[in-house]
Amino acid sequence: MRGDEFETDVLIVGGGPVGMTLALDLKYRNVDFMLTEATDGSISHPRVGTVGPRSMEFFRRWGIAQEIRETGWPEDHPLDGVWVTAVGGHEIYRIRQGTVGTRPIPDYTPEPEQICPQHWLAPLLLRHVGVHPDGPVRLRWRLDGFTQADDRVTATVTDLQVGSTVTVHARYLVACDGASSSVRKALRVRAPARYPTRVFRNILFHAPLLREQLGERNALFYFLMLSSSLRFPMRSMDGRGMYRLTVGLDGSPEASADALSLVRRAITFDTPVEVLSDLKWHLTHRVAERFRVGRVFLVGDAAHTLSPSGGFGMNTGICSAVDLGWKLAAVLESWGGAGLLDTYEMERQPVAAESLEEANVNLRRTLDRQLPPQIHLDTPEGEKARAEMAERLVRSDAQREFNAPQIHFGFRYTSPIVVPDGSAPPANPRDWRPSAAPGCRAPHAWLRPGVSTLDLFGRGFVLLRFAESERQDGFERAFADRGVPLSTTTCHDPRIAELYERPFVLVRPDGHVAWRGDELPDDPGWLADQVRAE
Template identity: 60%
Template sequence: MRMNNNIIETDVLIVGGGPVGLAMALELRYQGIDCILVEESDGVITHPKVGTVGPRSMELCRRWGIAQQLRDAGWPYDHPLDIAWVTTVGGHEIFRLNFPSAGERPLPVYTPEPEHPCPHHWLIPLLIRNLGQYPYGPVRLLCRLENFEQKDDSVVAQVTYLDSENTETIYAKYLVACDGAKSPIRKECGVDAPAYHPTRIFQNILFQAPELPEILGSRKALVFYMVNPKRLRYPLRSIDGKGLYRLTAVPQEDGEMRDPQEAVEEALGIDTPIEILSSLQWHLTHRVAEHFRSDRIFFVGDSAHTLSPSGGFGMNTGIADAVDLGWKLAAVLKGWGGSNLLDTYETERRPIAVRNMEEANVNLQRTLKRTLSPEIMDDSDAGEQARKQMAAKMERGDVRREFEAPGIHFGFRYESPAIIPDDCPPPINDPHQWTQSSYPGCRAPHAWLEPGKSTLDLFGHSFVLMCFQGEQGVENFEKACQQRYVPFTSIQINNPETANLYERAYILVRPDGHVAWRGDKLPSDPTTVIDRVRGYF
């Protein structure tokens, strides 16, 4: 970064300091790329939105060296992660999905980093601390983008520091818009994000109920779903596991927001002290931008796609965007990435955004369309029967898929000219019938190489050639990469179980951990493979 009379030069300007913008900065820093992140707010979150960091995002936090910090951010290790459907929190429990606490659950076979609750007001400060604020780091809070202009070789942006009203001009080679669902940058670029499904209006009520965890005891849950035929059928979520909660409600029929105190008391059904902290109306939209790129400007996270929160895919989809784009920007800026590599950001990520958006809507519709008997609230034989019938329907309806969806988090497969497919049929594209696969485009499978070291820990800064049947001929790969300045390493793995999991003798994995090519023998001339996976095609 160079500074001269209020003129700054950087490789990448990131606009927006939410979780995805900060993840973008973390990935660029990890790749050794200079960046500046400008955020109009002061970074303090008073109404946390995000609740759980998904397992693939946790793997990426492991990549950046901060996964343990997220686990230690404050969520109690002994708090159950159950999901419960109730008439009220203190009333009848109809159905419960049991998920062990973070301290008790075994590690899944497919990841070293299971999901973990870390709400927005913990997550944002944690990420900012790891990056550092200006002048010691790239994060510039209370800094507003005023305007920008694309040039042939740069993007020129004007920013204002809100506390001093000083202005600066930033020259960046690329701009990444992480400026939210309304994305003024995307709109200025003339890129539309059409709605796939009708917009819905909700009301989020944040409140403290400090005595509630002790009252609930063994009946505590991560999320309580209200089952009230008249007004409440949405979640009440524990935010910090200690007394901070968020209730999602629907505004009144006339569009006015509900009285927060009344709505919370109705949902709890327990006489306990509560303090309303905030009540906000928000619009649930289902949008995916028609394009994820406009020349030197890229749209990442909510600026590219908005999803229903049902399932918790939104932020996690955005973080995966950041990693896909981050290593490609690094490759081009360092000179070894081809001119077409950046186009594959949209090619690879847009179909995943559509898939995740549709799956989140399926989860939302399951809640909206659930038939609730009017007797279900009653303390009567008819009420008991209605609750048993609903529980049986939920059991048959596989409601667990909304809350345990590894196929959504891991099972996406990239298709682009930078991926070289097999002659074999690809894995079925069903997020609920997912197993780990080394098919090109898939996230490379996790397996333990030794205690504490996963195969995933091999990937990050270079292309990695995993060799399961000797390294003869690898020198041709090394030479081709050296001639093109492509970072490359190879590793011999002698574990038969890992070899079986990876399915082929040789697997070439990209810096983002996705398989670029595989085969049972190495090509005699690997230049075609190397050129294609680095964006020359």
């Protein structure tokens, strides 16, 4: 097309981590797309610090998990969470997580979470997606408006580098443009607040000697117990000298003090400090009432915002990007059915709400905690007060903020493209364990050293079978006749057969179970049609 007019299958608006992971998934599926980002892509104040385990599984699929592990977090830095009167002061309670080099690896995933702050993650993702002219990312391109027709979305975009206006025609538009999404507002989609908005400051600072000075008292998170505004975490961002202090803006004079004074108050001893940035931000708890309007989709913070307590926000958005990615590819390749794209909202909206509620539980645990002044005393009375506080932390299930596999892995989709088999979810979600029930993420197990069952999934549907069937040819033919990509893997490992519970398990391109049974259906056409929403 002309130099001021472009055409693509999918236009992604927003180049944050969720927009970039959607781009990675579409690239993996050979879908033509363009991504516009109004900034130059640089990160001066990283907000995201931890890549969750389910997100790491997707990065494994796209071939970049190892690069994320190697971005720079030291293998010997503790991953602990610790509650302290102040950093370097009295330690009240510590949740020991080990280090990257020593932590136990859960048996339910091949990819434990990884510390990778946004200023490391963003350039890595950008490099793999690719910046124009060699790649589809257009930096300093701002979306100004869009219109929808029956067969396309037409967007007006300003190239901020030269000040010119261009037109982009796309089959679909995906808004990954953040909590204040201009796309969501243009669509007039409501995202009502579920809890009161709170205001915070994030102070990013460099303290090059602090790790050495703390020695055995180092941690990843330091939950302060100084005051109503200094009760939130100070966290290590790079395992070396960069830290982020969160301050609650609660109206107290302390909360509005200068950044350096607040850092000095949070640390009990003298150490060189350089304040790098001081960012005010609003915490909102919202889930959009709609995730799809016509040919436009909301993903990530454009669709939902939640407390960072527990680290679910970005990771919820990445799972949404993967859910939408395979469905867009299926429709663009003409094998996805008429109702397939509607299942994006059906599946992801409840998950966003569940993540929001869990994050708010973690936030309330910090907000509601009483801070008796006695915990600061260097006396027997102080020791007793600190011991009582430690007991309260244990009773409040503080461990939950650092170990929530039920949030990262435990969501179970219910939608028209999932065929239920009558299996019930656990009565208590906290009792989560891996399950191959329809709608669940297909469980991880090692097929052989270095190769997980998860490595089988991603390109198309996979029939994982633990028995032979005379109906196999007819099953494969039913999918082939409809153009639905299907591969079959036979597994003879009894451990994995026990984990998957049925001899035949059909896994979707996103790695969730679509169907399972004791025998392949004698008329597989209905199943092929249902899982593609025809």
